[in-house]
Structure formats: C-alpha cells, structure tokens
Amino acid sequence: MKVFVLICAFISWCDGARILGIIPMPSFSHQIPFRPIWRELSLRGHQVTVLTTDPMRDPQLTNLTEIDLGFSYEVLKKHGFPDFAADDSLSFRQIGKKFALMINELSAGQLSSPQVKQLIGDESIEFDLLVVEAQIPIYMGFAWRFNCPSVGIASLDANLNFHDSIGNPTHPVLNPDPNLPIVDPDNMTFKERLASFLYIYIYKYLTYNKYYPLEDGRFKKFFGDDAPTLLEVQNNISFVMVSTNPIFHSTRAANPNTIFIGNGLHIGPPKPLPTDLQEYLDSSKNGVIYFSLGSNVKGHLLNDTIKRNILQAFSELPYNVLMKMDTDLKDVPKNVKIQKWLPQQDVLRHPNIKLFISQGGLQSLQESITNGIPLVGIPFFGDQISNVYRMVKKGYGVRVDKNEITKENFKQAILEVLNNPRYREKAKEMGELLHDEPMTSLEKAVWWIEYVIRHKGAKHLRSPAVDMPAWKYYMLDVIGSVLGALFIVLFLSYKILKCVISKLLFGKPKAKKD
Structure with missing residues (x-):
C-alpha cells in the first residue's frame, strides 16, 4: 500500500504543470469569472501562480499562489474611472485617450511592484504555460520571459488585435465592436455601418502603427533589451478563450484555436443566504x-x-x-x-x-x-x-x-x-x-488549457493568416491583376471598335498630297 501511494504521488507530481495566470484589470467583474479555472487547475494537481487584484485567499487551495495587485484600484480612482467612461459629454476618442493613459500607468505600476519584478528577474523560476487576460498586450511578455506557450482569456470578447493574432476575420457589419452603441446589430443603419467600418480600421491603424511601437519600448524596459517586438510574442499565442455567446453577441467566423466559454463560467453552486x-x-x-x-x-x-x-x-x-x-x-x-x-x-x-x-x-x-x-x-x-x-x-x-x-x-x-x-x-x-451544451464552460476551458500543456502549444492550429501581409490577405495583387487585365481588354476592345467604326463610316482614307 505504501509503495502504491508513493507511485500515485509521483504520477500526480509528473502530471502537474506550472501555470502562470495574469488578470491585471482592477475590476471584480474581470476577476471573478476566472476563479473557477484557478481553483479547478490547482485541485487537479497543477502549481498555479496568479497575478490578481482580488485574491481568493482560500487556504484549502494549497497549489495556488496569489500575488496581490490590489493597489491597482488606486490607479483607477486617480484617473476617475468609471466616471469618465459614463460621461456623455466626452467623445469616444476622448474616453479612449483617458483609458489608454490609465492602462499605461496601471501596467507600469504592476510590473514595477516588488513581487512582479522578482518574478521577472528570478532565473530559477519556470512556467509551462501562461494564461493571460486578452486585453493589455504587454503582459504577453511573460510568455517570452519564461519561453512557454500562452493562452489568452477574456471575461467579455477579446480585443480586436487578439483576434488578429489568432487569425480570426473581423467584419465591420457582422462583428461590430461591443463598445459601439448599436441598437440592432442584425439590422444596422447606414450611419452605424459607417461608424463600425471607421472604428475598426482606425483602431487597427492606431494599434499597429502607434500603440505597438510605443509598447515595444516599455516591453524592453521591463523584460530586457534583448526582447523581440511585442507583436511577435503576441502572435505566437496558442488559444484565445472568449466569454461570448450568440444570446448576447453576434456570431463570428472563428478558427479552431478560438474557444467559446460564454455559458456562465463564473456561476457556481448554490450557497446559503445570510x-x-x-x-x-x-x-x-x-x-x-x-x-x-x-x-x-x-x-x-x-x-x-x-x-x-x-x-x-x-x-x-x-x-x-x-x-x-x-x-x-x-x-x-x-x-x-x-x-x-x-x-x-x-x-x-x-x-x-x-x-x-x-x-x-x-x-x-x-x-x-x-x-x-x-x-x-x-x-x-x-x-x-x-x-x-x-x-x-x-x-x-x-x-x-x-x-x-x-x-x-x-x-x-x-x-x-x-x-x-x-x-x-x-x-x-x-x-x-x-x-444546453455538451460540457460546461469550465470543463471546456480546463480541457483546452491542459491540451496546450500536453502538446507544448498548438502551432498545428495556427492560421496562416497571422503571418500574411495585408496585401496578400486581402488579395490586392490578385485584384490588381484582374483589374489590370480587364482594363487592357476593355482598352483594346475600345481601340478596335473605334477603328472598325471609323472605316465603316468614312471608308478608305484619301492619300495626302506631297
């Protein structure tokens, strides 16, 4: 019996992985959906370390280590969130700028905290997987630091740039951004379609041409000068798990490395009321x-x-x-x-x-x-x-x-x-x-997280669209060639037709005198 117990303990130890979870947003509604995941992973024998603003502090979860980032709520208070987000006198652009400033200060404060700096700097620490909120890209840097695969997870829908990193198409009419005030997404007015089109492509331009170049500097500051570009790290993500559901969101075309966990992941068993x-x-x-x-x-x-x-x-x-x-x-x-x-x-x-x-x-x-x-x-x-x-x-x-x-x-x-x-x-x-689903969102999330651990990533599910330049993805060369060929055919047809009509109407031209 003793030998059997020792063998079981050894097998359990071998199967357990070291998982780093990061949910940086100081909002209880962002933290609580993922608590069941941390709990289940720790109970299944994995060693889980979580950076969170709202620790559970459950002594029964001996495999769970929580790094408290609760001080981050002061950053929101300093910037006046959510007051400015609910201020109807501010434009969408003004709210976006205020939010960006707040997030920059938030991430700088968290990455500069003693426990997080120790986590980044200690060469003896290793992780087999990073599970990170698919919202603030700089936290993807932990995947490069620990040379491990990563999974993005969202309590709502993931940000558009994370869908890009998975290769999911985003259509301005079929998939308007949830933050746009659209009355009926299935029957958008011209004004709403125009707003969605402009929002998505302005968002992409600013994100990839302004935001990521600035973030690369901050990335190197916190993770080292030898760090690659942040977009390269983010594009190596294995899976994105989003809390969307057709009851609450528009359906979207998605690659197999997009996992939908929007069936009430956070809903737990009943507890007695006070x-x-x-x-x-x-x-x-x-x-x-x-x-x-x-x-x-x-x-x-x-x-x-x-x-x-x-x-x-x-x-x-x-x-x-x-x-x-x-x-x-x-x-x-x-x-x-x-x-x-x-x-x-x-x-x-x-x-x-x-x-x-x-x-x-x-x-x-x-x-x-x-x-x-x-x-x-x-x-x-x-x-x-x-x-x-x-x-x-x-x-x-x-x-x-x-x-x-x-x-x-x-x-x-x-x-x-x-x-x-x-x-x-x-x-x-x-x-x-x-x-009405074949397995709960929690079971689905845990299964796919362990899938990534077992296979050390999921490169075989990676969409080729992630590495394509825009001109190839949108087939601009093909469209240009077709339009060019069509132009040549039409131009030649015009010239031939003009020549034929000229001969029919005016006959053989007279020879000019010397």
Missing part, C-alpha cells in the same frame, strides 16, 4: 424586485434627482425591493431594503425574485436568465449599452435611459416587465439555451 436576507426574501409574499448596478457603476453616477425618482417609483409598487447601493440615500421607502453588498447569484436563485434591474453587465445577464428572471436595463458605458439593446431585441427585458429616468417612466418599465408574462417566458427560454 439569515436576515433569507428572512426578508421569504417574508415578501408579493415578490421582490432586485436592484444592482454591478461592481463598477457606483451610486454617485446617478444624480440626486434620479435617485429620488427611483425611490418614489419603488414606493408606489406593491413589491418589496432589495437594493445594492454603495452610497447613502435619503427618504428611503418602507418597502426598500438597501445593502452595500449582496450575494447576487444566490439572491437571484430565490423564488420570490420577480425582476432584476441591472446595468446590463454580461455576468449579470447570464445570472439573470439562468434563473429565468426578466430585466430592466440601465446601461452606463462599454458593452453594457450593446448588451441591453440586444436584451430588448431578444425580448427578456426593457431599457431605460440613465439620464431620462422619471418616476413615471421607471415605474411604467417595471410594471411592463412584471405584468407581461412574455418577458419571464423569454428569460427562461434564453436560460435553457445558455446551459
């Missing part, structure tokens, strides 16, 4: 309206008038209201219970929840339809806007503009969803579609 919360929900015989604007949208983004209108609308409804709000509110009605934090997944599982009022974040939508709960969406910025528009089109919720909330229209939107059974029926239908 006693006071359980009693409140149980005692609400008419049902409960749940209000939460997520982890990034803070209460101060709603002005006092709008907050008052929301509370007044709640006071006139025959339902109790459970409200997640991080700021103090005045004149709170008796039927409203406010808390600064709530276990959202388990709240939505309670049978007395009748409606979810949400900012339209992807994870909130996934959790809502998982439990067959219809929605009222109040989008603020980013993909929330396109998410809510698509929610309205799918028919499991209605939209209210954050700047135009009155007591009357807010109350009307709530009653429309609560009194019309088609919204709840559609939410249940969407939930069934979301979870």
Whole structure:
C-alpha cells in the first residue's frame, strides 16, 4: 500500500504543470469569472501562480499562489474611472485617450511592484504555460520571459488585435465592436455601418502603427533589451478563450484555436443566504424586485434627482425591493431594503425574485436568465449599452435611459416587465439555451488549457493568416491583376471598335498630297 501511494504521488507530481495566470484589470467583474479555472487547475494537481487584484485567499487551495495587485484600484480612482467612461459629454476618442493613459500607468505600476519584478528577474523560476487576460498586450511578455506557450482569456470578447493574432476575420457589419452603441446589430443603419467600418480600421491603424511601437519600448524596459517586438510574442499565442455567446453577441467566423466559454463560467453552486436576507426574501409574499448596478457603476453616477425618482417609483409598487447601493440615500421607502453588498447569484436563485434591474453587465445577464428572471436595463458605458439593446431585441427585458429616468417612466418599465408574462417566458427560454451544451464552460476551458500543456502549444492550429501581409490577405495583387487585365481588354476592345467604326463610316482614307 505504501509503495502504491508513493507511485500515485509521483504520477500526480509528473502530471502537474506550472501555470502562470495574469488578470491585471482592477475590476471584480474581470476577476471573478476566472476563479473557477484557478481553483479547478490547482485541485487537479497543477502549481498555479496568479497575478490578481482580488485574491481568493482560500487556504484549502494549497497549489495556488496569489500575488496581490490590489493597489491597482488606486490607479483607477486617480484617473476617475468609471466616471469618465459614463460621461456623455466626452467623445469616444476622448474616453479612449483617458483609458489608454490609465492602462499605461496601471501596467507600469504592476510590473514595477516588488513581487512582479522578482518574478521577472528570478532565473530559477519556470512556467509551462501562461494564461493571460486578452486585453493589455504587454503582459504577453511573460510568455517570452519564461519561453512557454500562452493562452489568452477574456471575461467579455477579446480585443480586436487578439483576434488578429489568432487569425480570426473581423467584419465591420457582422462583428461590430461591443463598445459601439448599436441598437440592432442584425439590422444596422447606414450611419452605424459607417461608424463600425471607421472604428475598426482606425483602431487597427492606431494599434499597429502607434500603440505597438510605443509598447515595444516599455516591453524592453521591463523584460530586457534583448526582447523581440511585442507583436511577435503576441502572435505566437496558442488559444484565445472568449466569454461570448450568440444570446448576447453576434456570431463570428472563428478558427479552431478560438474557444467559446460564454455559458456562465463564473456561476457556481448554490450557497446559503445570510439569515436576515433569507428572512426578508421569504417574508415578501408579493415578490421582490432586485436592484444592482454591478461592481463598477457606483451610486454617485446617478444624480440626486434620479435617485429620488427611483425611490418614489419603488414606493408606489406593491413589491418589496432589495437594493445594492454603495452610497447613502435619503427618504428611503418602507418597502426598500438597501445593502452595500449582496450575494447576487444566490439572491437571484430565490423564488420570490420577480425582476432584476441591472446595468446590463454580461455576468449579470447570464445570472439573470439562468434563473429565468426578466430585466430592466440601465446601461452606463462599454458593452453594457450593446448588451441591453440586444436584451430588448431578444425580448427578456426593457431599457431605460440613465439620464431620462422619471418616476413615471421607471415605474411604467417595471410594471411592463412584471405584468407581461412574455418577458419571464423569454428569460427562461434564453436560460435553457445558455446551459444546453455538451460540457460546461469550465470543463471546456480546463480541457483546452491542459491540451496546450500536453502538446507544448498548438502551432498545428495556427492560421496562416497571422503571418500574411495585408496585401496578400486581402488579395490586392490578385485584384490588381484582374483589374489590370480587364482594363487592357476593355482598352483594346475600345481601340478596335473605334477603328472598325471609323472605316465603316468614312471608308478608305484619301492619300495626302506631297
């Protein structure tokens, strides 16, 4: 028996890999989707090191080492995020510039932190795989530093340049950027199609001609002067895993090294609610309206008038209201219970929840339809806007503009969803579609991560489009040759026809006199 145990321990040790995970974005909604992956990989015997702004600190996960980057939230606070992202007075370009400055300072602070510098500089540290958020390219440098394959992972859709690195085509009409406020992606207006076209090609021009050359300098600063270009490192990525799903996003053509994990990766098993919360929900015989604007949208983004209108609308409804709000509110009605934090997944599982009022974040939508709960969406910025528009089109919720909330229209939107059974029926239908899959998103993600470890990458799945110059990818030489040949044929035909017509009309020309 002792020999058997030792053999099993040795086999387990041999099978375990050293995995580095990096999720640099200081946002709980970016961190929580990947916690199940780190947990599962560590429980399967892999040695997992994660750079995260929100450590789990679970003592039972002995194979998991977390490097705390929680100080990064101060960078967001300094730059005023998400306030500037929700500021309607700023143009798309102005918001983009502010976001770029914030990300540069964020990555510089994280890469300069003592623990991360030690990780980069210690030659004795080795990793077999890098799993990195497919958002900020400079973190791909860890794949070059440790000479290991890499997997990009996204809590939403991956940035366009990561799709380029996998060889996935991006069509301005079929795949508009989620940050563009498009009402109906399946029936875009001319203005929306033009905006999408300009956005994608301006984004590509600025990314590859301005951003990456600047990042190469920062890449060498943190990883050494002998580092290659950042784009070369990024283009060696093995897989990209994206949290997209046709319920919430446009379908897209994708290569086999694109893995879709948008079926509620973060949704875990039920947990008991706190006693006071359980009693409140149980005692609400008419049902409960749940209000939460997520982890990034803070209460101060709603002005006092709008907050008052929301509370007044709640006071006139025959339902109790459970409200997640991080700021103090005045004149709170008796039927409203406010808390600064709530276990959202388990709240939505309670049978007395009748409606979810949400900012339209992807994870909130996934959790809502998982439990067959219809929605009222109040989008603020980013993909929330396109998410809510698509929610309205799918028919499991209605939209209210954050700047135009009155007591009357807010109350009307709530009653429309609560009194019309088609919204709840559609939410249940969407939930069934979301979870009707051969394997869960977690099982899929872990299987493909271990696939990359087993084969030391996935070069056999690499698209030749990644290495093609633009003129070859778009067949500009072929198109030019065809157009050139066509021009020659038309030109010769014109000359011949002109000559024939000239002879028919004017006969043989007379000889000129000396």
